[in-house]
Amino acid sequence: MAGNLSPDKQRQMLRQMLTIRRFEERASNDYHAGKIYGVVHCYIGEEAVAVGVCSALEPTDRIISTHRGHGHCIAKGADLNRMMAELYGRQAGYCKGKGGSMHIADFGIGMLGANGIVAGGIAIVTGAGLAAQMEGKGGVAVSFFGDGASNAGPFHECLNIAAAWKLPMLYVCENNGWAAQTAAVATHAMSDVAGRAAGYGIPGVVVDGNDIFAVHQAASRAVARARAGEGPTLIECKTYRQRAHTERKGQPDPRDQAEVEAWLQKDPLTLLERKLKAQGDLDDAGWQAMEREVMAALERAVAFAEASPFPTPEQATDDVFAA
């Protein structure tokens, strides 16, 4: 199941998933404490997708994210300090306090941004795929998006153009069952988004999005195909948004409690932890040490954020245009 992933690599994947989980628990907590503003969308329950895909990429490959973007940032290697500082609205944040949770980007590591518009990033990252093809160095680009975005125009336009031009792309649909507060089953005529790939003449793959090794394997195959110049792949990861659409209190949450409970039994982080233990690649002490190290890293990130000054009001007019 883990294929040829070394135990170290598997533990690293677990650590990244755990980091995403704890980062967002902290972000939610600090949001409710009034230290983080606006809105926070949690990726909790979907971590195996971001980590499973990004572990199949090279640092020079490029990805784009969604409004639910912390997981993709961390999986691509973003700095927790600068992420937390951005959530805290500080100068040292990735976007100097201009973006917040929905707009964290780090172009230096090929993370082309979280994006507040559903389907808004698909075309942008398809352009990064075109850039990779024109560079001719075997780079690939990955579009992460949800089941909601798969019903929007850019999904169709971009899969068509990527297929026609054989762009080195992965289109990774995180089907978490819910588009904001509307169930995916209410807005999709077909049960599988991946089935739409046939309409573009590209492979469409359905994987268990809570099984990180299944995700990694599907992503690795798609990456190999893309690097070989054979074009894009649509991967649908069936997963679940364990929390409400946002962390805001008092919003409607139409999810059925039994449905939530059933998916909690398939929590991807717990699944991987158990697998590694069952394989003999992780013991209780190792797991506890990992927890401590992740929590310590988050404490450092919060301390970094709190130590960073807020932007001065005058900085509101900086960076409207590039030099």
Add this chain to the structure above:
Amino acid sequence: MRELTYNEAALEAVAEEMRQDTKIFYMSTDPIPPLLKEFGDKRIRATPIAEGALTGMAIGAAGSGFRPIVDWRQVTFAFVAMDQIVNQASKIHYMFGGQRSFPIVYRANVGGGTRLAAQHCQCPYSMFMNLAGLKLFLPSTPYDMKGLLKSAIRDNNPVISFESNRLLARKGPVPEEEYTIPLGLADVKRAGSDVTVVALAWLVHEALAAAEALAAEGISVEVVDPRTLVPLDKETIRRSVQKTGRLVIADEAGPTAGFSAEVAAVVTEDDATFAALKSPVRRVCALQVPIPYSPGLEDHVFPDRKRITDGIRAVLKGPKPAAAA
């Protein structure tokens, strides 16, 4: 000096810049034959009719080190890409804290006179002026077209090149030698002392015709062509109005919240310019209607040299006396 059409001048600008910088490539739903012939189908890309995708792909390619040009053709088609323009291209540099620049040129034809009716005769540049983060220009001559487009291609921001439908085939002198015109610099197309006319694109030529005719009556009209809408050269406009004391603004767009309104505000918000005004500012704009098809209707909707002349005469009369209470 040799003469080129407005459209030829634009193509020459693109070709010259593409020869100098291999990171530039061009996407359009139909490739332009001479560009395709010279640069091949990898750099001159024929695309699906999917402007939203093209507009966004340019952002991703620019953020990855390329310098894309996207030809929307008519500005009409930019509207299907509005999310990518408004939510992404205009904001992405700022929203991400300036960590990357996004050098993109979007080309779009605007204006009437083509008998193509409401969806294909539009002057919506003020909608784009309202966004922070885009540079915009609209030239009136082949010379300005080439110089501004070259600057736009070298600029590290998203720039929209608005190009006038009425002027595409119009010829004008364009030197063989290399030159550029900086974005944000207005041009006084005719010097005068009695009235300032600020006009764009085709209406620059109508204003010049009006000025020539009025010169015979001893009326001296200064014609200012801002050329660039964002950044707008406020200083040149204000300096001219401080000299003449009278302002007529001519715009092929409707007046409501338009370019003309912005120019009026630029003049009246400035103490020294306001103090110099001898008459209320007058706008000569298209009627605030969708553009109709039938020639008599379309021609009635757009301003022309006659309406500019009427506007000039009106500001020369000065303010009407206030009605008695």
